[in-house]
Amino acid sequence: MVYSEKLLKKLLILHHLIQKNEWSLLELSWETGIPSDKLSKIIKEMSKNYLIKLENNKIIWSPADNPSTIRPWGWRLIHKVLVGSTQQVAKGYGPWSIVVAEYQLEGRGRYGRKWLSGLGGLWITASMSLSNEEAALLPIAVPVITLRSLETQFGINAKIKWPNDIIVDGRKVAGILIEAEAFPNRFITYVGIGVNVNNDISLEDATSVKNIVGSIVPRNKILATIIGWFSRIRKLVDDREELVKQYMNNLDTLNRRVIIETVQGTIEGVVVDVSEDGSIIVESKAKKISLDPSDVYKLRYID
Ligand code: BTN
Numbered sequence: 540m541v542y543s544e545k546l547l548k549k550l551l552i553l554h555h556l557i558q559k560n561e562w563s564l565l566e567l568s569w570e571t572g573i574p575s576d577k578l579s580k581i582i583k584e585m586s587k588n589y590l591i592k593l594e595n596n597k598i599i600w601s602p603a604d605n606p607s608t609i610r611p612w613g614w615r616l617i618h619k620v621l622v623g624s625t626q627q628v629a630k631g632y633g634p635w636s637i638v639v640a641e642y643q644l645e646g647r648g649r650y651g652r653k654w655l656s657g658l659g660g661l662w663i664t665a666s667m668s669l670s671n672e673e674a675a676l677l678p679i680a681v682p683v684i685t686l687r688s689l690e691t692q693f694g695i696n697a698k699i700k701w702p703n704d705i706i707v708d709g710r711k712v713a714g715i716l717i718e719a720e721a722f723p724n725r726f727i728t729y730v731g732i733g734v735n736v737n738n739d740i741s742l743e744d745a746t747s748v749k750n751i752v753g754s755i756v757p758r759n760k761i762l763a764t765i766i767g768w769f770s771r772i773r774k775l776v777d778d779r780e781e782l783v784k785q786y787m788n789n790l791d792t793l794n795r796r797v798i799i800e801t802v803q804g805t806i807e808g809v810v811v812d813v814s815e816d817g818s819i820i821v822e823s824k825a826k827k828i829s830l831d832p833s834d835v836y837k838l839r840y841i842d
Pocket of ligand 1: 623624625626643645646648649650652654656661662663664713714715716731732733734
């Protein structure tokens with residue numbers, strides 16, 4: 540993989556902006572060693588992916604777009620410019636940490652697929668220490684939380700494609716990766732969420748909040764809402780019926796004819812239900828088959 544010099548310069552600039560939202564052009568030019576004419580050109584380019592502007596020779600990054608400005612109560616927020624994968628970094632911190640990265644070199648999707656993680660997206664992993672009951676509900680809770688945060692903050696009408704892709708008009712706007720380590724009576728869970736917010740999209744079947752809303756948005760609105768819900772995960776479990784109802788009401792996959800690639804082979808059928816642990820029930824050749832998300836490589840609609 541070849542990374543461009545432009546990208547490195549942007550990462551260097553972000554490294555400074557993370558610590559201080561406002562810089563004079565000259566000061567940042569001295570700090571980074573990038574000549575000020577080049578610097579102003581790069582800042583202009585960065586304003587396509589960040590709420591960054593250059594005004595009266597001042598570079599200003601909106602604090603609402605800089606995750607470092609958030610101080611979530613009861614959490615440790617670790618904001619990094621460049622990582623391999625936030626899933627990996629989160630394992631080095633204790634529970635109730637949230638790792639946010641501006642760029643991932645090794646962003647991971649489900650089944651070890653690559654997750655493209657360009658500048659302007661929201662790439663996070665939250666590590667939480669949860670009871671078995673709470674952890675078991677995550678496959679249902681996390682998509683609902685992600686979908687709700689897009690809806691309440693930007694009025695986006697997203698749907699869930701099973702197991703937990705967040706889609707708008709058939710295109711993926713967010714993906715979720717849940718990993719866990721088991722301990723006696725507890726799980727340390729690593730909930731990875733990737734939201735295409737202001738990043739550029741190169742895939743046909745993906746979209747971004749920027750594309751949907753029509754302008755660049757402050758990422759902290761999404762981040763703060765998601766963290767707020769994670770802090771109240773107990774409440775979601777206590778009201779699990781409501782949670783399951785919300786999941787089902789927003790499930791795009793229900794009653795759809797699908798082809799599913801599983802570990803054992805391909806299944807064609809109609810999705811008739813999803814159980815509380817997140818397994819899908821498919822009716823195929825007059826038989827009902829229950830499939831766990833970890834059994835499924837790929838699910839495709841055929842109607
Ligand atoms: C998927 O849809 O396959 C899941 C994608 C999950 C991507 C997020 S981005 C933050 C976290 N770090 C990763 O490497 N992956 C998850």
